[in-house]
Amino acid sequence: MAGGRRAILITGGTSGIGLALVRRLAPRHDLLVAGRRAPDDAAAVLPQGVRYVHAPLTTPEEAVRTVAEAVLKAGWVRLDNAILNAGVGFAVPGGIETAGQIRATLDVNLTASVMLARTLHPWLARAGGTLTLVGSVARRGQGLFPAYAASKAGLHGLARALRSEWRDTVAVQVIHPGPTRTGMHAKAGHDPGRLGAVFLPAGPVAAMIEGAIAARRSPVTVSHGRFVAGGALWSRRL
Template identity: 40%
Template sequence: MPTALITGASRGLGAAIARGLAPTHDLLLGGRPSSELDEIALELDGAATWEVELTDHDDLYSATEMITSLDVLVHNAGIGSLGTIEETPADEWRRVLEVNLIAAAELTRLLLPALRQARGHIVFINSGAGRRVNPGWGAYAASKFGLRALADAVRGEEPDLRVTTVFPGRIDTDMQQEIVAMEGGDYDGTRFLVPETVAAAVVNAIHTPIDAHPEEIVLRPTGRR
């Protein structure tokens, strides 16, 4: 079977994508060492954990060195950040850009030979913040606009690869609960996308016949379940 590497696979959307790809792909489940990552690997019999700190470039190099062919790379790992420009110091900008953009760029760079070998497919999980900026979301939106630029650049430079950017609206996950708490609101998950719905769109993009290139997918919650 083809091989897929999914970052941020221990919970939420990453775990849902892993479940969606499990019937058709050998899986490398990326994430920090955790019981959650081990549990999803056990659930998906045959999946392997790929334990790495994405912002540690030496660790990342070691973890990718033995991957010689890769059919699918899903960039799902990321962090949120809230604060006005006035409230956001340089260290927070560095933290957000390092995780959401630079780590994805470096992982892509290191895996390009393996992806070229398989004529593979890269999926970037972006955000609505990668298409528009709301007040208080400057650093996060900058990282997502940068991620969009990274995907567009790879698509132009690597014509033998397919590169898909997914722009989902808010998703009903643990991370979303933390964000709503930071915003000071009451959490109502029914207003947001179900992780499995976004995962299905990702899986469908990956399964798109090779004569087509699904470049961008935009998903917005309807508020209906």
């Protein structure tokens, strides 16, 4: 399938790392982007020819149905790649989030991914495709946003189990980006201060993620080590 035109679904593709990935992949592949932005707002940032479905993952059950319908409507009978990248988080003092923050974080980052993986499996299996879960280096624990760290650890465990279960049909991987310069920290209510200066830009992180997707390895950490080693320059293309 190398070099061929792929059918790719990306969630959270209208900002941050997701949008950077969309911009890289759109010229060579068929893309369906799912996001929480209204369709007009999404159209303003997405490249020409990219399909968009408005499916906020804060209501996972409904969103998964909407995404599945959009895949059908696109006429796709197979999915080469599903890149589950959407994520939210909330920075809180003392490690104490509200019930609403915990639920939104788990719904978007973890439960929606579990349900999408379950629902998209037939499409992925038909293509011998790849399911990519975008985690975070925070998955080892982070007192500033506990539910976010927890949700990303959940994705790690999901990938670990599913990669084994599906080894003959679908490649499953989890990729953990390090701190990246996106709008996420501001949305989370967190100012990284001077530390923000060393965050990696979204473009090179997306390049390294694309390389990891092409290699189908798991788990992969995409952070400063790989960047300094030239990972963004030499990474494979999908």
